[in-house]
Amino acid sequence: MRKIDESVFQWLGEQLAPPAPPDTSQIDTTWTPRLNPKQQVAFDSTARYVLCYGEKGSGKTRGLLDKLVRHAYENNNALCLIVVKQRSMATQGGSWDELIQEVLPTWRDGNRDRDGRFIDNGMGLAFSDVSFDANRNELVWVQNRFGGWSKITVISALHAEQLRARIRGYTPSIVLVDELTSCESKIYLTAIAAQVGRRRGISGPQQYLAACNPEGPSHWVYKVWWEEAFDDATARWDTDYEKHHIPIQENRHNLPPGYIENLEKLYKHDPVEADRMLRGVWVDRPSGDSLFRDVFSIGIHVRPLNSDGIPHRTERLCPIAGHPIIIGMDPGTVYNAYAFMQWLPPIAGVTPWETDMGWLVFDEVVLTKRKVFYHQITPVLMRFVSWWRSQVSGKLPQVWISDTSALNQFRPSAQTSESAYDVLEIERVYATYRERYGLEQIKIKPTPKFAGSKAVRVRLMSQLLTQNRIIISSSCVHARAMFLNLESEKQKPGEFDPDKAMTPKRSDHIHLFDAITYPIITSTLEPQKLLGVIDENTQTVVKSA
Numbered sequence: 001m002r003k004i005d006e007s008v009f010q011w012l013g014e015q016l017a018p019p020a021p022p023d024t025s026q027i028d029t030t031w032t033p034r035l036n037p038k039q040q041v042a043f044d045s046t047a048r049y050v051l052c053y054g055e056k057g058s059g060k061t062r063g064l065l066d067k068l069v070r071h072a073y074e075n076n077n078a079l080c081l082i083v084v085k086q087r088s089m090a091t092q093g094g095s096w097d098e099l100i101q102e103v104l105p106t107w108r109d110g111n112r113d114r115d116g117r118f119i120d121n122g123m124g125l126a127f128s129d130v131s132f133d134a135n136r137n138e139l140v141w142v143q144n145r146f147g148g149w150s151k152i153t154v155i156s157a158l159h160a161e162q163l164r165a166r167i168r169g170y171t172p173s174i175v176l177v178d179e180l181t182s183c184e185s186k187i188y189l190t191a192i193a194a195q196v197g198r199r200r201g202i203s204g205p206q207q208y209l210a211a212c213n214p215e216g217p218s219h220w221v222y223k224v225w226w227e228e229a230f231d232d233a234t235a236r237w238d239t240d241y242e243k244h245h246i247p248i249q250e251n252r253h254n255l256p257p258g259y260i261e262n263l264e265k266l267y268k269h270d271p272v273e274a275d276r277m278l279r280g281v282w283v284d285r286p287s288g289d290s291l292f293r294d295v296f297s298i299g300i301h302v303r304p305l306n307s308d309g310i311p312h313r314t315e316r317l318c319p320i321a322g323h324p325i326i327i328g329m330d331p332g333t334v335y336n337a338y339a340f341m342q343w344l345p346p347i348a349g350v351t352p353w354e355t356d357m358g359w360l361v362f363d364e365v366v367l368t369k370r371k372v373f374y375h376q377i378t379p380v381l382m383r384f385v386s387w388w389r390s391q392v393s394g395k396l397p398q399v400w401i402s403d404t405s406a407l408n409q410f411r412p413s414a415q416t417s418e419s420a421y422d423v424l425e426i427e428r429v430y431a432t433y434r435e436r437y438g439l440e441q442i443k444i445k446p447t448p449k450f451a452g453s454k455a456v457r458v459r460l461m462s463q464l465l466t467q468n469r470i471i472i473s474s475s476c477v478h479a480r481a482m483f484l485n486l487e488s489e490k491q492k493p494g495e496f497d498p499d500k501a502m503t504p505k506r507s508d509h510i511h512l513f514d515a516i517t518y519p520i521i522t523s524t525l526e527p528q529k530l531l532g533v534i535d536e537n538t539q540t541v542v543k544s545a
């Protein structure tokens with residue numbers, strides 16, 4: 001039998017064993033790392049699952065590394081684990097490098113001012129040279145307040161199966177997953193979280209921390225922290241999940257001169273990436289054929305945004321009293337889309353346009369792939385009108401605009417054995433409910449329609465978006481999805497057909513596109529139709545510019 005060289009074991013033992021007991025006399029327990037305000041909030045959080053997201057270079061990773069070091073110091077025999085998808089994400093200028101070269105030396109030697117000069121003497125925290133654990137992963141020993149050592153180590157896992165296998169060997173007391181949105185699935189939360197919290201002798205919270213740049217709302221990370229953590233039935237957030245936007249504004253002074261300007265240049269022609277990397281907004285990438293990809297931007301066209309630059313969850317835009325509510329309609333049997341809009345002159349502090357007219361989309365009703373009868377949907381629309389009127393002090397006349405072809409669409413009436421035309425049917429249902437909602441009579445007006453009118457509507461919409469003449473309420477999630485995802489007809493390989501480029505492809509989004517653009521094309525060809533309906537008792541005609 002071949003003999004194994006004993007010195008290998010000795011070497012391994014030295015690598016795995018903690019260094020000689022640290023010197024505790026030099027520790028300044030009053031010292032803390034200098035953090036930016038939002039970094040500090042995340043640093044202080046005791047939630048089980050803490051996500052820090054935000055634009056590039058905002059300090060997400062740095063703040064969470066400080067949290068790891070504090071945990072290592074405050075607990076006896078803590079195991080802090082950094083997880084990344086690819087090794088190079090940690091080592092080549094990534095989180096591990098940042099820990100070894102910046103964070104630990106700061107805890108030992110002190111915070112620095114903007115010119116790199118020390119402003120204090122640090123905590124005096126001792127840490128070892130980098131060695132390797134039994135799995136050959138980088139490891140650093142960090143002094144703890146019990147006169148012993150805690151460990152910080154880093155592992156990488158390219159895919160979920162690898163992660164499952166690798167994480168089994170660890171019972172960390174705190175974990176930082178860096179670049180979480182680069183990880184393919186929720187396993188990077190569940191498999192890791194299942195290992196956290198079992199380490200003995202840890203007194204503080206055992207947390208799962210993650211940092212990432214935003215992706216789209218379709219990403220699993222968004223789903224976990226924004227959707228699954230919110231219970232619709234009780235309207236409550238699960239307090240185990242915390243998400244913190246770490247804004248770049250707070251970290252400018254720590255970045256090299258020209259860093260942000262360079263990023264801006266880099267993303268100039270990519271509004272989606274710019275929304276994510278420069279504004280920290282969660283936005284999906286429209287496909288290459290998306291009609292409005294170059295002209296629509298959440299940062300520009302959606303209001304109100306919260307301080308994170310994200311469409312507000314609870315606040316919304318209101319219609320302006322004295323201007324008609326214009327309801328763009330695309331009724332149908334299983335697809336129904338209605339847009340509540342206003343055609344507004346410039347209003348200081350409200351509209352981004354300062355001359356001429358522009359559009360506000362403030363509410364929407366969209367039902368797709370669901371059979372709905374007009375006696376069901378019409379009262380819903382009427383309730384919207386009367387509710388908005390109750391919210392706004394001042395007059396809100398109403399104008400309903402639909403497609404002329406809808407006038408000719410014959411379909412069985414929902415309630416009687418007679419048949420009716422869609423628009424006529426809606427008017428009939430409206431009339432029967434009118435008094436209940438205290439509404440005046442209406443006549444649905446047809447939008448101009450002609451060969452090529454669809455392409456004209458696409459062009460008009462692109463123009464409005466480019467000139468910042470349209471704003472969409474943050475509550476209109478379907479409209480937002482439409483602007484991001486409506487695609488043009490596919491081109492045949494090798495030939496470019498300009499008509500196809502301006503023709504929206506059939507999809508769930510097209511109905512709301514129609515509903516929003518019927519009033520818009522009407523405004524250019526027959527603007528008189530958009531003046532408010534006269535009701536002698538309650539409404540007056542509103543003159544538009």
Ligand SMILES: Nc1ncnc2c1ncn2[C@@H]1O[C@H](COP(=O)(O)OP(=O)(O)OP(=O)(O)O)[C@@H](O)[C@H]1O
Nearest residue numbers: 034035036055056057058059060061062063102254
């Ligand atoms: N509180 C701080 N004190 C000193 N330097 C800081 C602080 N916060 C961040 N920095 C520095 O700012 C730079 C960017 O920070 P960090 O790498 O944490 O950003 P990030 O948000 O993780 O970026 P990315 O989106 O690229 O992952 C780093 O050089 C980091 O050292």
Ligand SMILES: [Mg+2]
Nearest residue numbers: 060061062211
């Ligand atoms: Mg980072």
